[in-house]
Amino acid sequence: MTLVTDLTSRRADTSAALIDPLVDRWSPRAFDPNAVVDPESVRTVLEAARWAPSANNSQPWRFIVAHRGTPAFTTVHGALAGFNQAWADSAAVLVVNIAEVADAEGKPRPWARYDLGQAVAHLTVQAQHEGLHTHQMGGFDGPALHDAFGLADNLEVVSITTIGVLGDVDSLPDVLREREIAPRQRKTLDELVIGA
Template sequence: MTLVTDLTSRKADTSAALIDPLVDRWSPRAFDPNAVVEPEALRTILEAARWAPSANNSQPWRFVVAHRGTPEFTTTHDAMLGFNQAWADSAAVLIVNVAEIADAEGKTRPWARYDLGQAVAHLTVQAQHEGLHTHQMGGFDAAKLHDAFGLADNLEVVSVTAIGVLGDVDSLPDVLREREVAPRERKTLDELVLAGA
């Protein structure tokens, strides 16, 4: 089968002018298995997460940063489910995104997962600005990671973000290569805005 492997058209087809990192951001599965994320770039994207807004400025986001080639990376990759196992090992870094769902006194933080998601969104946009790509995942065994990293009871593993440099789409298995080049789709603004548009 002949597949389109030109990824230059992955930019978002937006209905209004957006800043470049938002237009350029997409979630590849083909990462360069030899590329690394420089420490300064990693610090910059974590700093972007740090400055996200949060309920009551509670900052309930925590991160386990696992560099390819380390035991932490192997642990994180081993917890991946299904086809995530097949591609996530090429990422330079896997970040385990953790929400502090209760404070030190045991009081629930109702917005913790929301705040974590917002911090991760900041991180992905900054990573794109740094010339990197990100791919978030929900397909993994969260309990396994919670145990493996010895996380406290008030911490919940919510998602994992793969970060790296765009790789060769032909390195992917057929089924993932098809997804990699499939048209990017979004609901229209009319569908999303319930009232007041």
């Protein structure tokens, strides 16, 4: 089994000193298909999401947690786009990230997707701190998942996060193996800050 042993190559090349979980977080596709993430660890990363800030403290995030080997995992995996199905089956857990886009009276929650994203960001950083890895996905059939889990009309499936333990890079198809070890890149701060 070939792990991405040189994890230093995955570390972010930051222009300022950041806390370790931010520097070390990256999105692998090679997960160990036998590794199990225990329920307590899942609870810990969800707790990080729970304490994210949100507009008016509305906490408009909901999660479906599907452990590998369960019917829920099969359902979530089945809704992924093919290019994600090819690797995400090895993750220990698939978390469906859901935004409550309107309140109980039908009043829109305009920041629901923003708030959900922030909660998921918290989850990913906590997972990194726990020694786990995450990979978020937008490539899936949201309406199919909405139907499969009988979600209410005011809930929208926005993204899916894999949680797992690093696995064998050689288990990936060639094109994904190349991406797994390719240099990580970002725009410069000068490109991002307008009017600086």
